[in-house]
Amino acid sequence: xxxxxxxxxxxxxxxxxxxxxxxxxxxxxxxxxxxxxxxxxxxxxxxxxxxxxxxxxxxxxxxxxxxxxxxxxxxxxxxxxxxxxxxxxxxxxxxxxxxxxxxxxxxxxxxxxxxxxxxxxxxxxxxxxxxxxxxxxxxxxxxxxxxxxxxxxxxxxxxxxxxxxxxxxxxxxxxxxxxxxxxxxxxxxxxxxxxxxxxxxxxxxxxxxxxxxxxxxxxxxxxxxxxxxxxx
Numbered sequence: 001x002x003x004x005x006x007x008x009x010x011x012x013x014x015x016x017x018x019x020x021x022x023x024x025x026x027x028x029x030x031x032x033x034x035x036x037x038x039x040x041x042x043x044x045x046x047x048x049x050x051x052x053x054x055x056x057x058x059x060x061x062x063x064x065x066x067x068x069x070x071x072x073x074x075x076x077x078x079x080x081x082x083x084x085x086x087x088x089x090x091x092x093x094x095x096x097x098x099x100x101x102x103x104x105x106x107x108x109x110x111x112x113x114x115x116x117x118x119x120x121x122x123x124x125x126x127x128x129x130x131x132x133x134x135x136x137x138x139x140x141x142x143x144x145x146x147x148x149x150x151x152x153x154x155x156x157x158x159x160x161x162x163x164x165x166x167x168x169x170x171x172x173x174x175x176x177x178x179x180x181x182x183x184x185x186x187x188x189x190x191x192x193x194x195x196x197x198x199x200x201x202x203x204x205x206x207x208x209x210x211x212x213x214x215x216x217x218x219x220x221x222x223x224x225x226x227x228x229x230x231x232x
Contacts, residue, residue: 006166006179014194016194016195016199016205017192017196019205019209020147020195020205020208020209021211023148023212023213024148024151024155024212025207026213026214026216027148027212027213027216027217027219028155028216029100030216030217030220031155031216031219031220031223032155033220034220034223034224034225034227035223035224035227036049036223036226036227037159037223038069039227040159040162040163040166041158041159041161041162042189043162043166045163045166045227046060046230046232047107047108047167047232048230048231048232049226049227050107050163050167050228051107051108051109051230051231052120052145052226052229053226053229054100054104054107054109054176054222055100055104055109055114055231056103056104056119056120056123056222056226057100057176058063058097058100058101058114059119059123059127060123060126060127061093061096061097061100061117062097063127063130063131064090064093064096064130065090065091065093065094065095066090066095066133067127067130067133067134068086068089068090068093068134068142069086069087069090070131070134070135070148071086071134071139071142072086072087074135074139075139079139079198081197081198082139082140082194082197083199084197085190085194086142089146089187089190089191092187096176099175099176100176101114102175102176103173103174103175103176106172106173107167107169107173109193109231113231117231120222120225120226121225121230122218122221122222122224122225123225125218125221126215126218126219129214129215129218130142130145130215133211135146137207138203138204138207140198140199140200140207140208141203141204141207141210141211142211143191143194143195143198143199143208143211144207144208144209144210144211144212144215145211145212145215146187146191146194146213147188147191147192147195147208147212148215148216149215150187150188150191151188153177153185153188156177160174160177167218195208200219
């Protein structure tokens, strides 16, 4: 996949943010076109598929704080404010995987089964992409993943309502999504401010858009692999 350039008509920050929003819309349209999402909407997701979903979420969420903090190793002294942003956000993300473990346990999954479980290939690729980006690519581009992930709550309402109804879950059994949504609203504003402050070049904006597209595409692959690999 070749990194796209920013749209030629996007000249103001507001226009560039609007372009990123359009990219997010494309990504979520792809996610909602997956076989997993179709099965969910038809009520065909089993408890084993739900548990696989939560397990895969646990696997990548526990890496998020670390791969964001790793960005700082490649910043110079002139980027001190961006370093502070990355470290602050990483600190606030640290430990969120515990919500996934809580939700697995309260929906009937034996957490001891996680000990011998490895991420599915698409999940492993998702994790590896973010570490590769931290190690080798434009550090500013990592904001793309933050932007689409922190804005996910706006796209997930229908799916989460379906999960809640299908399995008869209460909010205490969906803590990663319910409690996390309030946190994400705060982080979404902060990442938008970070884009405004730290994206200085056309390449920065293009790399942000590229990270949105890649992480979104890998999420779509992850969902279909989850559908095919229930934890029964």
